[in-house]
Amino acid sequence: MRVESKDLTFIYGEGSKNLSVTALDKVSLTVEEGEFFGIIGQTGSGKTTFVQHLNGLIKVGKDKGSVIVGEYNLSDKKCDFKSLRAKVGMVFQYPEYQLFAETVKDDVAFGLKNFAPNMPEGEREKLVREAVETVGLNYDRIKEKSPFELSGGQKRRVAIAGVIVTKPEVLVLDEPAAGLDPVGKREFIELLHKLHGAFVKTIILVSHDMNLVSENCTRAAIFSHGKIHSVGTPKEIFSRYDELVELGLDLPVTASLTRALKENGIEIDSDLTVDGFIESAAKIFAGEK
Amino acid sequence: MPLLQAENLTFSYDKKHNVIKNVSLSVEKGEYIAVIGRNGSGKSTLAKLFNGLVKPDSGKLTVDGFDGNDKNSLFEIRKRVGVVFQNPDNQLVASIVEDDVAFGPENLGVPREEIGKRIDFALKAVGMEKFRHSSPTRLSGGQKQRIAIAGVLALMPEILVLDESTAMLDPQGRKEVLDVVEKLNKEKNVTVITITHYMDEVLNADKVFVLSDGEVVLTGTPEEIFKEKDRLKSLGLELPLAAVVADRLKEKGVALPDGILTNEGLAEALCALKAKI
Numbered sequence A: 001m002r003v004e005s006k007d008l009t010f011i012y013g014e015g016s017k018n019l020s021v022t023a024l025d026k027v028s029l030t031v032e033e034g035e036f037f038g039i040i041g042q043t044g045s046g047k048t049t050f051v052q053h054l055n056g057l058i059k060v061g062k063d064k065g066s067v068i069v070g071e072y073n074l075s076d077k078k079c080d081f082k083s084l085r086a087k088v089g090m091v092f093q094y095p096e097y098q099l100f101a102e103t104v105k106d107d108v109a110f111g112l113k114n115f116a117p118n119m120p121e122g123e124r125e126k127l128v129r130e131a132v133e134t135v136g137l138n139y140d141r142i143k144e145k146s147p148f149e150l151s152g153g154q155k156r157r158v159a160i161a162g163v164i165v166t167k168p169e170v171l172v173l174d175e176p177a178a179g180l181d182p183v184g185k186r187e188f189i190e191l192l193h194k195l196h197g198a199f200v201k202t203i204i205l206v207s208h209d210m211n212l213v214s215e216n217c218t219r220a221a222i223f224s225h226g227k228i229h230s231v232g233t234p235k236e237i238f239s240r241y242d243e244l245v246e247l248g249l250d251l252p253v254t255a256s257l258t259r260a261l262k263e264n265g266i267e268i269d270s271d272l273t274v275d276g277f278i279e280s281a282a283k284i285f286a287g288e289k
Numbered sequence B: 001m002p003l004l005q006a007e008n009l010t011f012s013y014d015k016k017h018n019v020i021k022n023v024s025l026s027v028e029k030g031e032y033i034a035v036i037g038r039n040g041s042g043k044s045t046l047a048k049l050f051n052g053l054v055k056p057d058s059g060k061l062t063v064d065g066f067d068g069n070d071k072n073s074l075f076e077i078r079k080r081v082g083v084v085f086q087n088p089d090n091q092l093v094a095s096i097v098e099d100d101v102a103f104g105p106e107n108l109g110v111p112r113e114e115i116g117k118r119i120d121f122a123l124k125a126v127g128m129e130k131f132r133h134s135s136p137t138r139l140s141g142g143q144k145q146r147i148a149i150a151g152v153l154a155l156m157p158e159i160l161v162l163d164e165s166t167a168m169l170d171p172q173g174r175k176e177v178l179d180v181v182e183k184l185n186k187e188k189n190v191t192v193i194t195i196t197h198y199m200d201e202v203l204n205a206d207k208v209f210v211l212s213d214g215e216v217v218l219t220g221t222p223e224e225i226f227k228e229k230d231r232l233k234s235l236g237l238e239l240p241l242a243a244v245v246a247d248r249l250k251e252k253g254v255a256l257p258d259g260i261l262t263n264e265g266l267a268e269a270l271c272a273l274k275a276k277i
Helices: A047-053 A080-085 A104-115 A121-134 A152-164 A184-195 A210-216 A235-239 A241-246 A252-265 A272-286 B043-050 B071-080 B099-108 B112-125 B141-153 B170-188 B199-203 B222-227 B229-234 B240-250 B263-275
Strands: A001-013 A021-031 A038-040 A064-068 A088-092 A171-175 A200-208 A219-224 A227-232 B004-012 B016-026 B030-037 B058-063 B081-084 B159-163 B190-195 B207-212 B213-218
Touching: A001 A047, A021 A047, A021 A219, A021 A227, A021 B229, A038 A047, A038 A210, A047 A171, A047 A200, A047 A219, A080 A088, A080 A104, A088 A152, A104 A121, A104 A152, A121 A152, A152 A184, A171 A184, A184 A200, A184 A210, A200 A210, A210 A235, A210 A252, A210 B004, A219 A235, A227 A235, A235 A241, A241 A252, A252 A272, A252 B240, A252 B263, A272 B240, A272 B263, B004 B043, B016 B043, B016 B058, B016 B213, B030 B043, B043 B058, B043 B081, B043 B159, B043 B190, B071 B081, B081 B141, B099 B112, B099 B141, B112 B141, B141 B159, B141 B170, B159 B170, B170 B190, B199 B222, B207 B222, B213 B222, B213 B229, B222 B229, B240 B263
Parallel strands: A038 A200, A038 A219, A088 A171, A171 A200, B030 B190, B030 B207, B081 B159, B159 B190
Antiparallel strands: A001 A021, A001 A064, A219 A227, B004 B016, B004 B058, B207 B213
16 A cells, blocks of 8 residues: 655644644655655654554544545545554554553454454454464464563564554554664564565654664655655665754764765765675775785 | 672572572772663663662672661662663653652652752753753653653762663664763763663773673673674674674675774774775
8 A cells, every 4th residue: 555645734732822833744755555664853853743644543634634545545534444544553662561461362362353343253363373473473372371471572572463463554663673682673673574575565664773774664754843854765865964963863874984984085885785885895995905 | 899799699570580690790989881681681670689679589789888688778779879761751750850850869858958959960960950840741752861860860879770771762862861871970970880782882881791591691891792793692682783894894805903893993994994005
């Protein structure tokens, strides 16, 4: 499903003289089906408010622009939000804080019970098993366990299983790797690519981790003060060194190295992934003593 | 005598599985210590042991000469060891910044005039004096975490323990908090113990403890620790990304020196290489 916003505006506390804050100011952005799209920007730049529109957690206000996801027009009052939400999965920051049920099985099944209340128990359990196994956990071993007995990494996986159990075509993740150790983080990213190769067609990833974005995203958008500052491939985005620093954002390691070398008269042209950077840099530096 | 000394600390939550096993370590006054390890390796439990939030099943913790096993010392230890946790929203208790900072000293029975001075000191130390009368709910994550640190500083601790205190912050917020912590360490000689997954935070430390499955398995300076590449890998830890890039360039025949850990170091080494031809 394609995700498209046009002139999307959102104001917190609209109508209040002193307290109203414009979180989104005429944001127009299109994410094509199949993309692994990054959204970056400082805290308060509107990233989360934007993605919360994509499954109708925040409704598009009257005269506040439009949001279209696949065949769903979210600005239309008659939009079927329930079926939309089964297709647009949303993983929040620290999703493990949202686990609540007595067993892993019940927790993962919760969304499914809401979206398809008439589904036979056997079929439901089959989907729950599939989701738990997709996130790399042994279903038979943990299905009757309390989610609170699990380790942090396992909890996060269970929380994600609860989102992907409906096989969403669009997966939106808000800072999903925060708090994971380096290996946990790597495994998590592998999981995202695995999902992206399966039923998930489009991934939208909100993150402060620039290395994560430059390594994995097809394109990214920079949000600033509720507006889109720029959209492009990681190479296009992260080559704007000075603007990024001005916006209070970090550079990926590859971009900061490319920038430092450029200042010393050495041009390294790469796509700014670690592999790409190493290949280009090795060509220039290998064999030099 | 070290400011904080742990001797054979062992602890379990359920009396079955030890999450801290025979940990012995010492921290000197003014040191900047980093603790790293995988999720579930016992890092946060160690932080809780350091200020007596949990009591060891066996072993001994001494802080500034006070014995952790002596019930009467617990209060003295908590006065000296302040812990800042991960989520700022879980640590602020009052609706006005200055009340929040005053909460700790008020509980310790610090006289009123003295509390005023401590609020001044603590808010100035974290650069938040302008927000004294603000509501914490209207602050950013980095600002809130700085208030949480101020609340701990108002207790005048000898040791500041940061348990992944920057994990939920954006790069700007992280930098704000790290700058404050570094300043406290350098200028006020506050001893810092930081628990983190961010390898760049580890690089600033005087000493690093690597925890695995409840045991301290490596101790040393960041340079010494990051030399043990294979060991770290087997423990599920990684080198800073700049070091990984440097290693991979070396594999491709780029004649870089050993021991590169930072972006700056790598950029410098590459420029030096180019200058030689």
